[in-house]
Amino acid sequence: MTDFPVGTLVWVEVGEGYLLPGKVKAKGKNNNSIIEANGKEHCIAFAQLLQGVKKRDAIPEKGMEDMIKLSQLHEGSMLYNLNLRYKHDLIYTYTGSILIAINPYHLFDIYNVETARAYEGQLLGALPPHIFAIANSAYMHMNANRQNQCVVVSGESGAGKTESTKLILQYLAIINKSTHNLITEKILEATPILESFGNAKTIRNDNSSRFGKYTEVFFDKQGCIEGAKISDYLLEKSRIVFHADEERNYHVFYEMISGLSQEHLDKLGLSAADKYFYLNQGRGISFESKNDSQDFQRLNEAIDFLGIQDTEKDGVFHLLASILHLGNVCFRAKSKEDQFASFKNTEALDVCCNQLQITKERLRVALTHKRTVTRGEEFHTPLLVEQALDARDALAKALYSHLFNWLVMKINSIVYANLPKYSVSIAVLDIFGFEMFQVNSLEQLCINYANEQLQYYFNEYIFHLEQQEYMKEKIDWKTIEVRDNQPCIDLISKFPIGLLHILDDESHFPKSTDESFLDKCHHEHSQNPNYIHPKQKVLVFGIRHYAGNVWYNVEYFLDKNRDVFRNDFVNILQDSKLQFISTIFNQTLTNQPNQTLAGTATRKRMPTVAAKFTQSLNSLIDTMKKCHPFFVRCIKPNEDKSSLNFIEKLVLEQLRYSGMLETIRIRKSGYPIRLDFDSFLSRFHFLARNKEKLREMSPKVGISHILKSVNATGFQIGQSKVFLRETTELILEKTKSIEIQAKCVIIQKFVFYSQL
Numbered sequence: 127m128t129d130f131p132v133g134t135l136v137w138v139e140v141g142e143g144y145l146l147p148g149k150v151k152a153k154g155k156n157n158n159s160i161i162e163a164n165g166k167e168h169c170i171a172f173a174q175l176l177q178g179v180k181k182r183d184a185i186p187e188k189g190m191e192d193m194i195k196l197s198q199l200h201e202g203s204m205l206y207n208l209n210l211r212y213k214h215d216l217i218y219t220y221t222g223s224i225l226i227a228i229n230p231y232h233l234f235d236i237y238n239v240e241t242a243r244a245y246e247g248q249l250l251g252a253l254p255p256h257i258f259a260i261a262n263s264a265y266m267h268m269n270a271n272r273q274n275q276c277v278v279v280s281g282e283s284g285a286g287k288t289e290s291t292k293l294i295l296q297y298l299a300i301i302n303k304s305t306h307n308l309i310t311e312k313i314l315e316a317t318p319i320l321e322s323f324g325n326a327k328t329i330r331n332d333n334s335s336r337f338g339k340y341t342e343v344f345f346d347k348q349g350c351i352e353g354a355k356i357s358d359y360l361l362e363k364s365r366i367v368f369h370a371d372e373e374r375n376y377h378v379f380y381e382m383i384s385g386l387s388q389e390h391l392d393k394l395g396l397s398a399a400d401k402y403f404y405l406n407q408g409r410g411i412s413f414e415s416k417n418d419s420q421d422f423q424r425l426n427e428a429i430d431f432l433g434i435q436d437t438e439k440d441g442v443f444h445l446l447a448s449i450l451h452l453g454n455v456c457f458r459a460k461s462k463e464d465q466f467a468s469f470k471n472t473e474a475l476d477v478c479c480n481q482l483q484i485t486k487e488r489l490r491v492a493l494t495h496k497r498t499v500t501r502g503e504e505f506h507t508p509l510l511v512e513q514a515l516d517a518r519d520a521l522a523k524a525l526y527s528h529l530f531n532w533l534v535m536k537i538n539s540i541v542y543a544n545l546p547k548y549s550v551s552i553a554v555l556d557i558f559g560f561e562m563f564q565v566n567s568l569e570q571l572c573i574n575y576a577n578e579q580l581q582y583y584f585n586e587y588i589f590h591l592e593q594q595e596y597m598k599e600k601i602d603w604k605t606i607e608v609r610d611n612q613p614c615i616d617l618i619s620k621f622p623i624g625l626l627h628i629l630d631d632e633s634h635f636p637k638s639t640d641e642s643f644l645d646k647c648h649h650e651h652s653q654n655p656n657y658i659h660p661k662q663k664v665l666v667f668g669i670r671h672y673a674g675n676v677w678y679n680v681e682y683f684l685d686k687n688r689d690v691f692r693n694d695f696v697n698i699l700q701d702s703k704l705q706f707i708s709t710i711f712n713q714t715l716t717n718q719p720n721q722t723l724a725g726t727a728t729r730k731r732m733p734t735v736a737a738k739f740t741q742s743l744n745s746l747i748d749t750m751k752k753c754h755p756f757f758v759r760c761i762k763p764n765e766d767k768s769s770l771n772f773i774e775k776l777v778l779e780q781l782r783y784s785g786m787l788e789t790i791r792i793r794k795s796g797y798p799i800r801l802d803f804d805s806f807l808s809r810f811h812f813l814a815r816n817k818e819k820l821r822e823m824s825p826k827v828g829i830s831h832i833l834k835s836v837n838a839t840g841f842q843i844g845q846s847k848v849f850l851r852e853t854t855e856l857i858l859e860k861t862k863s864i865e866i867q868a869k870c871v872i873i874q875k876f877v878f879y880s881q882l
């Protein structure tokens with residue numbers, strides 16, 4: 127990368143044909159220069175790409191709808207185009223069939239039923255870029271090929287993944303072929319329920335999904351929705367007991383307290399939200415953009431609409447209330463001499479036990495003692511105050527995560543019952559984006575590993591498989607290189623010494639510690655180019671991810687990975703007199719697979735967090751590999767959630783790490799549409815200028831004749847397939863529909879005159 131000294135005068139290209147004089151102001155990150163031009167700061171990319179650039183035709187006033195049409199392709203023109211469109215309230219832009227969606231933080235009236243209907247049946251690119259166009263393409267593709275489709279929605283926290291997912295589901299609900307479909311409404315009503323229980327306010331997003339979600343919507347042969355299935359991934363459990371400043375716990379707690387009647391609150395022993403330790407750590411109980419009381423009514427309606435029984439609903443509120451009371455249970459040392467934990471007060475504990483309908487004495491003992499069984503004999507070892515607090519928090523986390531699992535299972539039992547085998551589906555993946563905090567832990571390692579896998583899936587589909595096919599079909603092609611992230615995936619997960627395998631093994635040795643885990647990682651991977659060994663002796667290791675370098679702090683890695691829910695707690699909850707509580711603790715326990723990371727089932731080994739996550743991620747990727755994918759790249763334009771504010775540097779970072787430039791390059795010069803000779807001929811034969819001669823031509827010559835007849839340019843003919851650019855397919859389809867219309871008019875004329 128060219129490095130300009132501070133003070134150098136440079137030309138800065140901010141878009142095609144737009145050259146501005148600028149001055150290098152300072153050094154930025156990664157040896158980049160910050161250049162000031164026209165009162166704005168730009169990154170080095172603009173300037174370095176400038177050398178030798180001549181003034182060209184300006185791009186249209188509102189930018190290019192599809193970036194592959196940019197005549198000059200580089201980061202500057204890409205960013206300029208997106209910014210230009212964004213300024214004109216155009217938040218969507220294509221890169222071929224990939225949709226870039228820039229969060230407007232402002233609700234435009236572009237998601238109504240009329241707009242949905244306008245996109246129905248249209249080929250991608252026929253109308254301006256829109257999330258509905260992607261949903262429509264998936265629907266058309268599914269119906270035409272009877273093949274499962276999936277839409278991968280990716281982006282950072284707050285980039286707009288959940289909103290895009292909801293819009294896709296809404297679109298499918300509007301255009302699916304059934305006129306009144308109760309199940310469709312139930313699928314849509316599941317969203318506010320999952321948002322209440324799985325979303326929370328974070329610094330980056332007021333409505334951040336704290337779990338990953340894969341929603342499959344199933345369709346029958348007529349294209350009517352007949353059910354759905356939701357799979358959830360890695361709910362953030364730590365939020366139940368801790369949230370940072372200006373953040374909150376899960377919405378449902380605040381909504382319940384705001385929305386329940388006083389009588390009901392009394393029954394649950396609840397008062398104002400700021401009285402509960404688990405709710406008041408973030409200094410902000412309520413905030414402007416959310417009306418908890420209104421959202422509670424919405425949640426209630428959704429629960430009733432789905433047909434969740436009153437006893438179950440009641441059980442849910444008791445469980446939620448029990449968590450809040452549990453959080454207020456405090457401990458102190460018995461005396462100066464005796465540091466073991468005793469209860470500071472017992473009111474909160476009493477109310478908690480009442481809510482759960484469990485025996486107080488048993489919970490008292492369990493919270494302050496560790497139970498061990500040796501040769502059939504039971505021992506209770508007293509806990510220190512810190513350990514008792516940990517036991518309390520572990521119980522709270524287990525209560526909530528069991529409730530969340532039950533909720534997802536319940537929703538699935540309503541919307542995914544008795545589906546016939548021949549259904550095809552459109553799935554939407556809305557999963558946490560790449561995370562890089564000041565302190566990163568096991569959760570971030572799992573999340574970033576998932577993102578590595580998804581990036582690999584994207585690269586595989588967009589680059590590798592496509593280019594392999596070009597080679598096989600021997601078309602004229604110069605390979606486009608893309609950074610291969612397989613080595614990073616191997617570092618994290620390859621058997622037997624991937625980091626997660628080392629963690630899994632260590633988690634099963636009682637004597638292992640976080641330090642011994644880290645030592646093994648250093649020992650095995652110090653020479654790995656993707657692994658960063660810290661210079662000082664600290665409890666961290668680093669990974670060079672495709673999206674940047676991340677340092678992971680291994681403190682508590684083993685505990686977090688073991689995630690042991692003590693048997694004595696389980697037994698107490700299974701014995702609850704409240705049937706809802708006893709049922710969910712019996713149910714979820716029997717549902718746990720005994721799985722290790724190596725994939726072997728064992729009786730003794732309890733599944734660890736890493737093992738369960740890796741297993742569900744692998745099965746997700748396997749499912750997705752069988753689908754035809756669409757990609758939506760959500761971009762966060764600024765950090766302060768302000769409407770229509772486009773910070774170039776922030777956008778550029780996201781475009782860079784998601785490989786958008788390479789993507790545009792391959793979409794621009796590549797041929798994403800592939801049809802075998804027969805399919806092409808049967809679809810477009812009547813576009814041939816000379817239809818009589820077409821029959822005598824070989825398939826290859828015939829196809830070439832048809833393409834020349836419509837003056838198409840972006841195509842290549844391989845050994846057995848025709849390769850088309852998306853624009854070429856559009857030209858063919860448009861010409862076809864004009865021809866059909868013209869033929870219809872002739873037929874109508876003929877019928878009309880023959881009746882005279």
Ligand SMILES: Nc1ncnc2c1ncn2[C@@H]1O[C@H](COP(=O)(O)OP(=O)(O)OP(=O)(O)O)[C@@H](O)[C@H]1O
Binds near residue numbers: 232287333335558760
């Ligand atoms: N298309 C859109 N139109 C208007 N506002 C939007 C749109 N997409 C997102 N937003 C706004 O941005 C906020 C954050 O979006 P969203 O919750 O979808 O982000 P996310 O990528 O799912 O984040 P997280 O990973 O934290 O869940 C929304 O609450 C909404 O205010």
